[in-house]
Amino acid sequence: MHILIIDDHDFVCAGLKATLMERFDDAQISIANNGSNALDILRKGSINLVISDLFMPGSSGGFSFIDLICKNHPKVPLIVLSASENPSHIRKCVAIGAMGFVTKSAPKRSLFSAIDKALSGEIYMPESLIQPMPGLTRIMSEVDQGSEAISGLLTERQLDILARISKGLSNKLIARELDLSENTIKVHVSAILRALGLNNRTQAGLMGQKLASTLASESADNDD
Template sequence: MHIMLVDDHSLIRSGISDSLAKHYPGIEITEAESSKAALSLAREQSIDLALVDLFMPGEKLFSLVRELGSRDMDIPFIVLSSSDNPSHIRKCIDLGALGYVPKSSAQSELFAAVDRVLAGGTYYPSPALQAHQPEPAADEEPVSMSYGYNEVENILTARQMEILELIAHGQTNKQIANNLGVSNYTVKVHVSAVFKALGLSNRSQAAILGEKIGLSSQVTGN
């Protein structure tokens, strides 16, 4: 497991790195002290998860979060911040953060967030925020099941469209990881993001939707 830790304070990076190394033996941790360094590392290295500070000196608020959540990036990330302002948390969620942990939290909360996101889930500070994008009831068909190709393409990132296409072809997470040259952790996170963005509750719905909009008829790698 390779984690990138982004924070402008070296003491904070050191403390978090030590805690992660003790809790996850064998983990690889790469540190970055600026958004520029983080984005450079993100493009050069294979990273399973990024832990990023929200407030970086000399940079606009949410700038790094916005970059990591863009179509060009392929890294799941959790925001670590001194702010527990609900508007900040919701903005990070809207920009693609799969987790948010206030720096005042106990170490156990950080570990719980890392475990949850790497397992394909999300982690936010309160039940109200976890319900920011509620899943449909089990007996209720998601609205997205009636969408066409263009509507789905406008909702998902380019990478998420690739994931949905491979799900429509019946591929497992391991097969998808091999096809795309990424880790299983990364695939799990992207699958979760696809479900969340489209309001889907399971893989079957994703496969049916992908087939409905023609993704299963497209040629893909083995």
């Protein structure tokens, strides 16, 4: 069996490789530290399983990257191994084609179980999916990994509305600016809260401010 590990941290790759060798001592394991290298390895056609981080710096990771692999290599099962424990992230990864999602805090038996299921064509879902949604502090910390931790869960329209919520605008003012009905804005706000696992509009405003700050930082880094 040929396994591809995709993660931008060398120590994570080394630890994961050692863990996999405990269970699959005859496996061939390749490592890619970014999306470009991963795609090059996948094009060679010898990979039987992909284990990938979700959020990596730059354009190497995120939901779009997971989606790209799943669409271009549908016969190769992919498991996401991420520090995120946000149920929304888990659901989205599975929805776009991942065969499983394992958090980096989970015991290795969870990873082995996910691998067994993925190789047999089944989907592995962690127990955290049925536990309460993560608190605001945890979600805020996830945004530090990159803006897609939040933006990848929302539509462009919802991002527009979130930005205006963060500025303190009421539903009526947002509706006026976007030329939409106030009821439509209410529906979008409810969808934003559900997608991000937030409890109220105040939390959404704080999240919008955090997202704006992260986007500004990413833009500055790209300009350098």
